[in-house]
Amino acid sequence: MGNLIYAIIFNNYPDKLNSLLSGMKGMSGESLDVVTLDEISAVVSHIERAELIADQTSAMAFAGIIEKLEQHFTLLPMRYGSMLESVDLILKMLEKNYPDFQQNLQKVENQSEFGLKVFCDPEKLKEEMRLKSETADNPSAKSEEGIKKSVYLDYMNKKLKEHRLEEKLLNYIDLVIAEFTGKLTQLHAVSKIKKRSTATILIDAVFLLKKDRKDELVQVVKDSQNQHPELNFTLTGPWPPYNFVDINLK
Amino acid sequence: MSETKILCNTGTIDLSIEDISEEFEKLKTIEDSKLSLNPENADSGLAKLVLTLIELIRKLVEKQAMRRVDGGLLTEEEIERMGETLMKLEDKMEELKKYFNLTDRDLNINLGPLGDLM
Amino acid sequence: MGNNVIDQSKDITILELLDRVLTKGVIITGDIVISVADIDLVYLGVKLMLSSVETMEQLKAGKGINELQKNNSI
Numbered sequence: 001m002g003n004l005i006y007a008i009i010f011n012n013y014p015d016k017l018n019s020l021l022s023g024m025k026g027m028s029g030e031s032l033d034v035v036t037l038d039e040i041s042a043v044v045s046h047i048e049r050a051e052l053i054a055d056q057t058s059a060m061a062f063a064g065i066i067e068k069l070e071q072h073f074t075l076l077p078m079r080y081g082s083m084l085e086s087v088d089l090i091l092k093m094l095e096k097n098y099p100d101f102q103q104n105l106q107k108v109e110n111q112s113e114f115g116l117k118v119f120c121d122p123e124k125l126k127e128e129m130r131l132k133s134e135t136a137d138n139p140s141a142k143s144e145e146g147i148k149k150s151v152y153l154d155y156m157n158k159k160l161k162e163h164r165l166e167e168k169l170l171n172y173i174d175l176v177i178a179e180f181t182g183k184l185t186q187l188h189a190v191s192k193i194k195k196r197s198t199a200t201i202l203i204d205a206v207f208l209l210k211k212d213r214k215d216e217l218v219q220v221v222k223d224s225q226n227q228h229p230e231l232n233f234t235l236t237g238p239w240p241p242y243n244f245v246d247i248n249l250k
Numbered sequence: 251m252s253e254t255k256i257l258c259n260t261g262t263i264d265l266s267i268e269d270i271s272e273e274f275e276k277l278k279t280i281e282d283s284k285l286s287l288n289p290e291n292a293d294s295g296l297a298k299l300v301l302t303l304i305e306l307i308r309k310l311v312e313k314q315a316m317r318r319v320d321g322g323l324l325t326e327e328e329i330e331r332m333g334e335t336l337m338k339l340e341d342k343m344e345e346l347k348k349y350f351n352l353t354d355r356d357l358n359i360n361l362g363p364l365g366d367l368m
Numbered sequence: 369m370g371n372n373v374i375d376q377s378k379d380i381t382i383l384e385l386l387d388r389v390l391t392k393g394v395i396i397t398g399d400i401v402i403s404v405a406d407i408d409l410v411y412l413g414v415k416l417m418l419s420s421v422e423t424m425e426q427l428k429a430g431k432g433i434n435e436l437q438k439n440n441s442i
Contacts, residue, residue, distance in 0.1 A: 008394065056386065063389040079393035093396070114257070115384055119273075121263045152333030153326070156319065159336065163316035198276040200269070214257070221258045232261030236384045239255070242392035249396060254377040255384065267379045274383050 002083040003044040003090060004052065006032075007066050007075040007240075010105040011041040020072055027052075027061045035087055037094040040101050043069060044090065052081060070240040074109045076101065076247070077240045093249070100247045108245075112211045112238030116221065118176065118203040119232040128230070129168045130161075170195070173202050176228060183220045187213050192243060202231065206243040214238060297350040302357045304346075308339055 004027065011017055011034070021032040026045030034041040043065075052058070059080050066077045084090050094101070173195050184191065189209035197204040209217060218235065225233040288295070315332050318324055324332070347353070 005396075056382075059386055059389050060382070063385050066389075077389070077393040079391070079395040080389045082394070082396045084396065119261070119263060119265055119270075150330055150333075152330045152337060154333075155337045156329050156333035159312070159333075160316055160319055163313070164320070198273050200265075200273050201277070204277065218257050222260075225258065225260050229262050232263045232265060233258060234256065234380065235258040236255045236381065237257060239384075239388060242388035245392075245394045247394055249394065254381045256377040256380060259377065259380070267376050270380060271383060274387060277387075 001046055002049050002052075002085055003033075003035075003087065004047045004062075005078045005082045005084065005090065006043045006045070006062065007069055007077050008094075008101050008105070009034075009041045009043055009069065009076075010074040010109070011036060011039055014041075017041065017073065020069070024065065024068060027058060027065070032065070035090045035094070037091060037098065040094060040098065040105070042090050042094060043075075047083075049083065052083070066240050074105055075240065076104055076108070076245045077242050097247065097249055104245055104247060108208065108241040110211055111208050111241065111244075112214070113241045113243055114207045114209065114214070114217055114235060114237030115239065115243075116203065116205045116207070116236075117201055117234045118205075119200055119234065120202045120230070122199040125172075125230065126165055126169065129165055129172070133164060133168060176224070176231070177203060179227065180220065180224050183223065184217075187216055187220070189213075189217070190244065208241060208244045211238065294350065298352060298356055301343075301346060301350065301352060305343060305357045308343060311339070312336055 009017065014036070017034065021034065021043070024032050026032050026047065028047060028051055030045050030047060032043055032045050034043055036042075062080045066075070069075055070077075084093060177193060177195070181191065181193075184207070187209050189207045191205055191207045193203060193205040196202060207217065214237070221233050221235045225231070315336060319329055319332070347357070
């Protein structure tokens with residue numbers, strides 16, 4: 001028998017939690033339980049290891065339970081598949097990580113996570129930049145004209161063009177991010193931003209901000225989209241704070 | 251699940267859901283690429299580690315070279331010599347990758363909180 | 369056409385959701401690999417190695433550190 005852990009919860013209203021859980025079911029229809037240490041609880045259900053199938057339906061059922069809990073309680077979502085064998089081990093885990101859990105729960109209280117991915121058409125974008133740079137570079141064509149004699153110079157020429165294009169692309173991404181984060185400061189959002197995650201995903205970002213400021217964030221994204229019709233801005237949320245649990249479990 | 255969580259999804263680029271899934275897949279593989287060494291893969295694991303470091307340094311050299319050329323202070327002769335060197339380095343690297351059966355994606359190591367090496 | 373937009377929104381939502389629940393969140397230790405090659409997500413392999421004190425000790429000894437750090441990166 002194992003205990004599948006769904007979330008770590010700031011359990012300030014134990015009665016409310018118990019009545020909420022009594023109306024809910026675990027992933028395979030089993031009942032949900034809590035393991036509590038002072039103000040922090042782990043929501044668990046008893047399930048056989050073998051029952052835990054890693055398919056899309058199960059993972060989504062797991063996420064659905066976390067989502068429902070999050071509507072009523074501040075929580076730290078667990079990754080799908082996190083199990084501990086006994087209640088005793090869960091208690092030990094809670095005890096060892098208590099300060100970290102506490103700190104992270106405070107951080108995410110009343111906040112939601114939002115995800116933003118900015119897609120581009122890499123070929124088109126590079127082509128546009130190449131055209132722009134060619135008209136700009138032409139006056140100083142000395143390096144272009146001059147080096148044509150050897151295969152090595154050709155090679156350098158090609159590399160140089162790639163290098164300049166890449167630099168331009170990075171500058172462009174920095175610019176889009178700077179515009180965006182500039183508008184974001186007044187929302188007091190915590191953000192984690194990755195540049196150039198893939199050739200197509202220029203920006204992959206997650207934000208943590210007050211639940212009631214969702215509409216303002218949507219507006220910021222829409223403004224950026226209008227500014228950059230050549231890109232696709234996809235904003236999703238609100239999510240439980242999956243990307244904002246900075247915990248090194250002990 | 252009937253609801254969607256898309257708050258905004260606009261723009262002029264036509265991306266199919268297959269394209270998008272593919273990008274998610276790439277995000278995952280980047281995330282998953284970490285170095286694991288064990289008795290079974292000691293040879294290829296070590297080759298991967300060494301080649302990764304060589305590739306990192308090669309790319310740094312290349313980048314620095316491009317900056318110098320861009321600076322405009324090098325003579326044509328110097329640029330040509332540089333080109334020869336960089337081209338040979340790149341060719342050699344391709345050879346080694348082929349020999350050890352490694353792709354560009356293999357030559358990246360996830361450094362945990364530091365992110366990707368390349 | 370309108371339906372396509374709705375379908376796509378749903379699919380992106382699912383992708384984002386799975387990405388979160390399978391690769392983010394607090395992790396004890398474990399290794400879940402998914403492939404997003406198709407719209408229906410296919411799991412390549414699942415290895416749930418949680419639960420025993422032994423595992424926890426291994427984790428402390430550095431075995432699962434990569435996993436944990438990965439979890440904290442971004």
